[in-house]
Amino acid sequence: MGSHYDVVVVGAGFAGLYAVHKMCDELGLDIQAFEAAGGVGGTWWWNRYPGARCDFESIHYSYSFSEEIQRGWEWSERFAGQPEILAYLEWVADKLDVRRAFRFNTRVTSTTWDDKAARWIICTDDGATCTARFVVSCVGGLSVAKEPEFPGSETFRGELYRTSSWPHEPVDLTGKRVAVIGTGSTGIQVIQSIANEAAEVTVFQRTPNFAAPLGNEPVDLAQRRWNAEHHAELRAGSRQHMIGVPYDPPSGPALAATPDERRRIFDKYWDRGGFRLLVSTFSDVIFNQQANETIAEYIRERIRERVKDPATAALLCPTDHPYASKRPPFETGYYEAYNLPHVHLVDVRSAPIEALTPIGVRTSSKSYEFDVIILATGFDVFTRPLLNLGLRGRDGLKLEDRWANGPTSYLGVQIAGFPNLFVINGPKSAVALYNVPLATEDNVNFVAAALARAIADKTATFEATYEAEEAWGRLCEGILNLTVIPHSKGSWYMGENIPGKARAAYFFAGGAPLYRAICAEIAHVGYGGFALDRVSAPIPPMVRLDPAAALLLGSMLARGMKPLDELNLDEVRAVAESLRELQLPGPAMRVETVEAPRARIYIPDRAGPLPVIVFYHGGGWISGSLDLADAPCRRLADENGAIVVSAHYRLAPEHSFPAATDDTFAALSWVWKHVGAYGGDPGRIVVMGESAGANLAAVAAIRARDAGIPLAGQVLIYPPIDPEASTASRTEFADGPFFTRAIGEKMWGAYLGGAELTALAAPSRASSLAGLAPALVLTLELDMSRDEAEDYAGALASAGVPVRLHRFDGLFHGVFNMSAFIPRVREMYASIGEFVATCKEQITEVA
Ligand code: N01
Numbered sequence: 016m017g018s019h020y021d022v023v024v025v026g027a028g029f030a031g032l033y034a035v036h037k038m039c040d041e042l043g044l045d046i047q048a049f050e051a052a053g054g055v056g057g058t059w060w061w062n063r064y065p066g067a068r069c070d071f072e073s074i075h076y077s078y079s080f081s082e083e084i085q086r087g088w089e090w091s092e093r094f095a096g097q098p099e100i101l102a103y104l105e106w107v108a109d110k111l112d113v114r115r116a117f118r119f120n121t122r123v124t125s126t127t128w129d130d131k132a133a134r135w136i137i138c139t140d141d142g143a144t145c146t147a148r149f150v151v152s153c154v155g156g157l158s159v160a161k162e163p164e165f166p167g168s169e170t171f172r173g174e175l176y177r178t179s180s181w182p183h184e185p186v187d188l189t190g191k192r193v194a195v196i197g198t199g200s201t202g203i204q205v206i207q208s209i210a211n212e213a214a215e216v217t218v219f220q221r222t223p224n225f226a227a228p229l230g231n232e233p234v235d236l237a238q239r240r241w242n243a244e245h246h247a248e249l250r251a252g253s254r255q256h257m258i259g260v261p262y263d264p265p266s267g268p269a270l271a272a273t274p275d276e277r278r279r280i281f282d283k284y285w286d287r288g289g290f291r292l293l294v295s296t297f298s299d300v301i302f303n304q305q306a307n308e309t310i311a312e313y314i315r316e317r318i319r320e321r322v323k324d325p326a327t328a329a330l331l332c333p334t335d336h337p338y339a340s341k342r343p344p345f346e347t348g349y350y351e352a353y354n355l356p357h358v359h360l361v362d363v364r365s366a367p368i369e370a371l372t373p374i375g376v377r378t379s380s381k382s383y384e385f386d387v388i389i390l391a392t393g394f395d396v397f398t399r400p401l402l403n404l405g406l407r408g409r410d411g412l413k414l415e416d417r418w419a420n421g422p423t424s425y426l427g428v429q430i431a432g433f434p435n436l437f438v439i440n441g442p443k444s445a446v447a448l449y450n451v452p453l454a455t456e457d458n459v460n461f462v463a464a465a466l467a468r469a470i471a472d473k474t475a476t477f478e479a480t481y482e483a484e485e486a487w488g489r490l491c492e493g494i495l496n497l498t499v500i501p502h503s504k505g506s507w508y509m510g511e512n513i514p515g516k517a518r519a520a521y522f523f524a525g526g527a528p529l530y531r532a533i534c535a536e537i538a539h540v541g542y543g544g545f546a547l548d549r550v551s552a553p554i555p556p557m558v559r560l561d562p563a564a565a566l567l568l569g570s571m572l573a574r575g576m577k578p579l580d581e582l583n584l585d586e587v588r589a590v591a592e593s594l595r596e597l598q599l600p601g602p603a604m605r606v607e608t609v610e611a612p613r614a615r616i617y618i619p620d621r622a623g624p625l626p627v628i629v630f631y632h633g634g635g636w637i638s639g640s641l642d643l644a645d646a647p648c649r650r651l652a653d654e655n656g657a658i659v660v661s662a663h664y665r666l667a668p669e670h671s672f673p674a675a676t677d678d679t680f681a682a683l684s685w686v687w688k689h690v691g692a693y694g695g696d697p698g699r700i701v702v703m704g705e706s707a708g709a710n711l712a713a714v715a716a717i718r719a720r721d722a723g724i725p726l727a728g729q730v731l732i733y734p735p736i737d738p739e740a741s742t743a744s745r746t747e748f749a750d751g752p753f754f755t756r757a758i759g760e761k762m763w764g765a766y767l768g769g770a771e772l773t774a775l776a777a778p779s780r781a782s783s784l785a786g787l788a789p790a791l792v793l794t795l796e797l798d799m800s801r802d803e804a805e806d807y808a809g810a811l812a813s814a815g816v817p818v819r820l821h822r823f824d825g826l827f828h829g830v831f832n833m834s835a836f837i838p839r840v841r842e843m844y845a846s847i848g849e850f851v852a853t854c855k856e857q858i859t860e861v862a
Contacts, residue, residue, distance in 0.1 A: 017145040022466070023137050024048040024116070025123050025404065026153035028057015030439040030455045032104065033078065034151050035113040037463045044466070047145060048113075049137075051122040055108040057155055059101045064178040064201065064389070065186075066208030067097035070229060070289055070345045071450050074242050075260045077103065079250045080456050084110060086246070089239055094231045094289070125405035126150060128434065133475040135435065138405075149466060149477075152438045154400040156446060161393045161513055167370040174387045175371070178205060179394070188213040188387060194376055196368065197391035198224055200344035205391055210352035217359045217383060219368060219376065222505060223333040225314045229345035230288015257526035257573050259450030262295045264574070269297035269306040281313045293339050300338065307337040307499050314338060321350040327360050340503030342447070396507040397442035397521050398422050408433035421510065421519030425479035425487050425544055426534060428458060434478035435469075437462040443491050445530035447508065447522035454527070461534050465542065474547045483544030483554050492520040493562025500524065525562075529569030533557045536750070556752055556797045561825030567597070567836040568752055568827075580757035584637060584668070587758075591638035594832040601649025607693065612682040613663035615641050616693055617652035623694030626657040626701065626727070626851060629686050629715075631679050633706030633732075633832070635762030636667045647705070647831065654844055655851045658695035660686050664711065671768025676775050679704075679711040680718045687724050701728040701851055702788070705831045707762065709734030713778040713807070716788050726788035727854040730847055732831055733793060734807070735800040737777040738763035742802030749799060754828035756799050779807050784814035791819045791850040793843055798828040821846045 024034050027050035038044045052060045059067075069076045073090040087110070088103055095103070108114050122140040129136055134146045160179040168175055176186065178201045193213040195206050198220045210216055234242070242249070252261025266272070266280055277297070284291040292310070299306035315332040322328035331350065352358050366380035375385040398418060406414040412432045417423065424430050427444020428437055439458045440446035446454040469477045495501060500508055510516045523530055536555045537543050543555035560568065579587065605618040619625070628651055632644035644661045652659040662682035665674040687697050702719070704712030709731040716729040738760070749756035767776060774781040792808040794801045801822070808820040823830075823842065834840040 017143055018047065019134075020047045020145060020147040021045045022047075022149045022151055023135065023145065023147035024151045024153055026050060026057060026155060027052065027055040027108075027117055027119070028059070028153060028155055029078075029104070029452050030153035030155065030459060031055075031057065031117075032108055032111065032113055033080065033455060034153050034439060034459045034462070035116045036111045037459050038151070038466065039113070039116060040111070042463060042467055042470070044470075046116050047147070048117040049121045049123050049139060050117050050119050053120050054105070055114065055117070056101045056104045057153075058158060059097055059104060061158070061179050061181075062201070063097055063181040063183065064176070064205050064391070065212075066204035067178075067201075068092075068094050068204065068231070069100060070094060070200070071260055072289070073100070074246075074249065075253055075450055076100075076452055078107065078452055078456065079253075086243060090234055092231055092233055094229055123404050125407070126436075127405075127407045128409060128436075130409060133435070149435045149437065149469075151462060152401060152404065152436065152441070154404065156397045156400065156440055156442070157394040159395050159399040159403060161395050163390060163392060164514065165368050165370050167372055170373045171371045171375070171388060172373045173375070173385055176387070176389050178202075178389065178391045190214045191386040192384065193217070193387040193389065194219060194383065194385045195389045195391060196376070197393065198222070199391065199393055200342065201393070202391035203344045203346050203349050205389055206358075207346055207349040207352050210348075210355055210358050213357075213387075215357045215359070216352070217361060217385070219361050219363045219378075220330070221363045221367075222335065223331050224341065224344050225311065225333050225338045226344045226346040226349055227285060227292045227314060228288050229347050230286075231347055253450060253453060254531070255528060255573055255575060256294075257528065257569070258290060258294055258448055259453040259527045260290065262291050265294065265296055265298040267297065268299040268303075269309045270299060270303065272297065277309055278313070281310065285313075285317065289345055290343070293343060301498050301500075304337060304499055304502065307339075311338040318350055323354045327353050330360055330362055336503045336506075337499035340499045340501075340508070341506040342508060393507060393512050395513050395516070396510070398510075398516075401438065401441065406433060406436070408436070419517075421517035422521060423484045423488055425483045426461075426537070427523065428462060429479035429545070431479045431481040431484045434476040437465070442521050443487060443523055445523045445525070445527055448524055449527045449530070457527075457531055457534065461538065464538055465545075468542070469547065472547070476546070476548055477542075478546050480544060480546050480551045480554075482551075483558065486544070486554050486558050488520070490525070490558060490560065490562060490565060491523050494523065494525045494566055495520045497562055497566060498524055525565050526569045526573060528572035529565060532568075532572055539750075553747075556748055556827075559797060559825055560752060560827070561837065561839055563837045563839065564752075564826055564830060564833075567833060571753075578751070578755060578758075579753070580755050580761060587635070588638040591634045591643060592640065594829070595643055595646065597833040597836055598646040599650070599834040601646035602653045604649060604652060612678065612685050613641075614682055614685075615645070615648070615661045617648050617659040617661070618693055619652045619656055619658075621656045623658075624691070624696035624699075625694055626655065626699040626854065627686060627690050627695040627697070628652070628655065628657045628659045628730075628851065629683050629700060629702045629712075630659055630661045631664065631704035631708030631711045631715075632661070633704070633708045633829070634666070635758070636675050636707045636766035637762055638666065639708070643832065647834075650834075650844065651703075651847070654848050657701075657851060658690060658693055660690065667765040667768060672766055672770045672776055675711055675766065676714050676718075680715050683715050683719060684722070684724060698725060699727045699854060700725075701730060701854055702726055703730035703732070703847070704734070705732040706828065707735060707766070708732075710736065710776075710778070714775055716790075717774065717778055717781050717784075719788070720786050728791065728850060729788045730791045730850060731793070731804065731807075732843070733795050733798055733800055733828055734804050735759065735763070736779050736803040736807045738767070738772065739777075740803035740806070742806070744802040745799045747799075748797055748801070748827075752797055752827040754799065759799060779803070779810055784811050784816060787811060787814070787816045789817040789854065791821070791847065793846060794820065794822045795826040795828060795830065796822060796824045797826060800828065819846075819850060
């Protein structure tokens with residue numbers, strides 16, 4: 016068998032060039048790289064069709080890993096055309112001297128895992144075979160054209176071109192009758208570019224697209240200077256942004272804006288060009304169909320303004336899918352092309368193309384004659400390029416069989432059953448909605464670190480586990496289902512552009528910052544979810560997140576949220592108050608305030624006497640306020656038909672232990688005596704708290720028992736119970752998500768202020784828990800205080816207290832205050848509602 020390498024890399028696009036550089040020059044590995052094309056460039060080598068250009072600005076759509084490369088190249092246009100991008104990649108390849116690793120014009124035909132040798136056997140179309148310990152696929156997602164569905168292409172007597180394998184020699188269209196089939200990003204670029212060159216252009220459109228202006232222009236000297244001076248901050252901004260470009264954040268929800276405000280914002284970003292229209296306008300357009308319709312109608316209006324013939328304009332206006340549910344295309348004079356007398360639009364939705372004929376195109380209603388036909392019908396995205404490598408994994412497992420029901424992967428980087436195969440920007444990676452060069456660098460860096468680890472540890476096999484793949488697949492699908500994307504029809508986003516291809520989540524739509532944070536966590540915990548020499552590390556918490564919680568965390572990361580434990584006291588307090596923006600607004604109702612003890616009393620408009628909830632806000636005893644608890648208390652009052660008393664308590668460190676427990680118990684005592692005057696039933700008081708407030712509620716329940724105050728129940732929403740608890744969840748979720756062990760320890764420290772730990776701070780230390788009010792304990796899977804709370808529920812049950820324990824999967828500490836963004840918080844309210852309703856009855860033990 017031929018030669019033996021450490022790594023085989025396949026592909027010489029953005030990913031392949033950087034991967035070879037990283038692995039050869041930084042890891043010192045012995046590499047063979049293959050490329051089917053005759054040179055470097057990947058997609059930019061193949062797609063030479065007229066008008067091909069990028070639609071992320073070139074200063075962002077370029078490598079960031081090398082200061083020298085970044086500073087050494089100057090872009091002539093904001094959005095460079097294909098020749099310039101190709102020239103850039105050729106220049107980079109020379110600078111890095113990576114061409115020597117490649118065999119060009121060589122296609123990989125089979126890639127087979129040899130379990131005994133723990134190596135891949137790679138065969139190429141030149142008849143050669145080699146082996147490698149690792150294979151790194153850099154074949155790209157949009158690199159295999161979709162097979163045309165219509166017969167007869169071989170019979171056409173004119174010139175037939177596919178955009179994705181456009182000739183290297185110039186194609187002269189002057190004086191010719193040209194057909195363009197397809198109006199995706201590619202078709203749109205072709206049509207606007209050839210409209211003035213060909214004698215006639217006939218566009219066959221099946222689905223109109225929402226195209227918005229690209230905003231391309233030459234980059235002048237002043238702009239170049241400015242770009243050079245601001246590279247570092249532009250790149251930092253890009254890495255922080257959901258799609259990897261430093262664009263403005265959106266202005267809140269479209270549905271909260273007036274029509275005039277919406278118009279102003281849409282106009283602003285329409286004029287500025289590119290993806291800004293999607294990402295800098297309104298936060299809800301990608302998540303909410305009604306909000307989406309506001310931007311969709313805006314684009315339709317602009318199309319109608321630009322296209323003179325109303326019937327043509329109507330045909331060009333999409334009505335069957337939400338904006339951005341298909342990958343949005345960008346244009347320069349596309350719609351104006353249809354005002355030219357020799358540009359015609361044919362609707363092939365109503366009369367589909369049946370065949371290409373010797374003279375042109377035949378639809379179900381008519382035959383057309385052409386000199387040239389251009390196919391811009393898209394790609395078999397993500398899966399086909401990998402399937403074409405002829406992959407067979409462990410025990411001869413064929414990738415086709417593994418993916419019979421749609422692609423699976425962990426992070427888009429590995430596929431279970433295919434050890435030591437790494438994929439850059441594979442299916443279920445973040446690349447589809449992430450500036451490609453940066454997405455590529457992130458993936459290559461992750462893979463290079465994994466290889467370095469495997470090599471250092473002499474690990475023979477490095478592979479994703481099936482469980483991790485499943486968890487990742489659930490997260491990808493769950494996030495996608497929160498967006499309007501699944502409402503598209505025929506989009507490559509969902510695999511629907513290829514007849515017979517599985518409809519699935521083909522990519523991770525949680526945004527670049529979250530994707531990067533997840534990858535970092537996975538690496539940090541020793542490659543959680545991967546098996547090294549078949550020994551697997553647990554799937555890290557962030558992969559197990561509820562999709563909505565994941566998205567929220569992603570948007571916090573995008574806004575530059577620092578870890579809570581790195582914040583000072585004022586910052587922690589500001590973060591706690593800012594959580595109000597994440598809450599669903601509470602219903603309007605009568606609210607009274609009392610000053611001693613300080614409290615707000617929420618009084619629903621119902622006939623009393625009503626059950627009573629005494630609520631203590633969270634905030635780690637050092638932050639939070641009655642304002643933070645306002646919306647939840649309104650909702651609790653409304654949903655439970657209860658008087659809710661939201662009790663103020665003094666905060667640490669200014670007022671350390673026992674100030675908070677004394678205040679909260681004093682409030683409870685006051686409620687017991689006075690709530691009748693507000694329509695409450697003192698015989699049906701439930702004490703309730705969230706987080707640190709739940710700790711105070713648990714202690715108040717003990718003090719109430721000891722003082723002879725009857726309680727109907729206690730609701731402890733993810734309570735911290737004991738600062739010295741030594742539990743598995745404390746270790747597993749020490750780094751979050753969101754709430755960390757370090758901030759928990761700081762909060763406990765501030766609260767106790769050096770005081771001796773007693774049952775008044777740690778309720779599990781009470782000499783007896785017998786006789787306490789029935790309890791509902793709500794815990795969260797991904798919360799470090801989970802186990803101590805569940806242990807406390809167990810201790811209550813052992814002491815004969817009726818207990819309900821309800822654990823919520825995928826959620827992290829603090830979510831009770833995030834109801835507007837995490838729909839499943841509703842389930843917490845429902846659980847509380849059921850408990851409060853039965854508080855006077857016998858509660859069965861479920862702990
Ligand atoms: O492919 P597409 P693309 N009869 O799948 C039509 C990237 N890109 O090559 O929508 C008639 O979007 C099909 O119609 P329908 C970018 O990510 C980027 O244009 O299925 N029509 C559609 O109109 C982009 O999303 C840039 O009804 C048929 C078109 O062909 C991705 O590549 C530039 C048909 C295919 O559109 C793919 O874009 C170019 C049939 N039988 C591409 N079959 C940049 O600017 C298909 N169609 C960076």
